[in-house]
Structure formats: C-alpha cells, structure tokens
Amino acid sequence: MNRPSTPVLIAVSLPLLLAVVVAGIAIGARIGVIGGAPAPDTTALAVAPVDAPDAGGPECTALLAALEGDLPATGGTLPVRPLADPVQPGVRAWAAAPRPAVLRCGLPRPTELTPSSALLEINGVRWLQLDDGVPGPAVVTYVAVDRPVYVVLTTPTDAGSGPLQQVSDAVRTLLPAAPVAVR
Secondary structure, eight states: OOOOOOOHHHHHHHHHHHHHHHHHHHHHHHHTSSSSOOOOOSSOOOOOOOOOEEESSSHHHHHHTTOOOOOOEEEEEEEEBOSSSSSOTTTEEEOOSOOOEEEEEEEEOOOOTTOOOOOEETTTTTEEEESSSSOOOOOEEEOOSSSSEEEEEEEEEGGGGHHHHHHHHHHHSOOOOOOOOOO
C-alpha cells in the first residue's frame, strides 16, 4: 500500500486543524469563556450597614416586596441576588457584572441635593444622578428625591435603563409623590 507523502499529509491536515481551532474559539466566545463578559457573581452579597432610618418602615417594606423578581437590563435580565447575614433592612440586590445592582430604601436626604441640582424624571419619578468622580465609571447611582422616603439605586453602567425604569414604576405605584426637599 502506498502511503501519502509528508507534504500531502500536512496539506490535508492543516485546513482541518484550522477549522477545529476556529470552531473551538467560536464556541468558547459564545459561552463566555473567551473574550466575553464575566459571569455575574450570584453568591450572597455582603452589604455594608449605612444610616437608613426609614429602611424598616412600611414604604420600604412594600417597595422591596414589589421588587422581588429579576430586573430587565441590556442583553437580558439581572437575577435577584441573595444577601449575606446579617441582612441590612431596606436592601435588595441583583446579580450583574462587573458590580451588582443594589437598591437601598429609607436613606437620609442626600447632601448632593441642592436647589440647583439637575433631576431626571423617569416614569413619573424624579431622580438625582450621583457622580462618583471616576472617569469611565463602572456603576451609576440614582436617588429618588420626590417620595416620602429616599430610594437609592446603583447599577452597572452597561445595564442600560431597564433597571431604573422598572424601579421607577414600582416607586411611582407604591410611594406617593412628595415635594423635593432641597434643604
């Protein structure tokens, strides 16, 4: 029997090997192993305690109950993320990358809220957008300032407007509008 020469074997094998490598890279990229965004952390989130005098009140309890599900986001949904013990009152979190989305309810009036503050109105709720001063921030924070309790939502910048819109809908439905207290 006549065996093919080495150059013929190489000429036949190289395109086949190249096709296998390209397919492997495509599959790896598709499932996020190669070049994709990191998967969000879904383990229990430890949340630092902060001053939140109204976090245990009925307004915050009702709001958190209304936000027990996933949040819509660019490219999919953000699943609810459990909180680590000790669980802080008035807090809900969702798994997202690079940072989780976190809602806090019942915080004091933000010192950044002044008579000249620019406010955004999303679905009937007025929000103060806070800037952490970092160029190209990974997260954005909004404070609902026209309700009887202050609600703070921090989301990854690439989550899009879905989280803020859904939280705005819940805030508008459950918490009555109140004048914005700038001082």
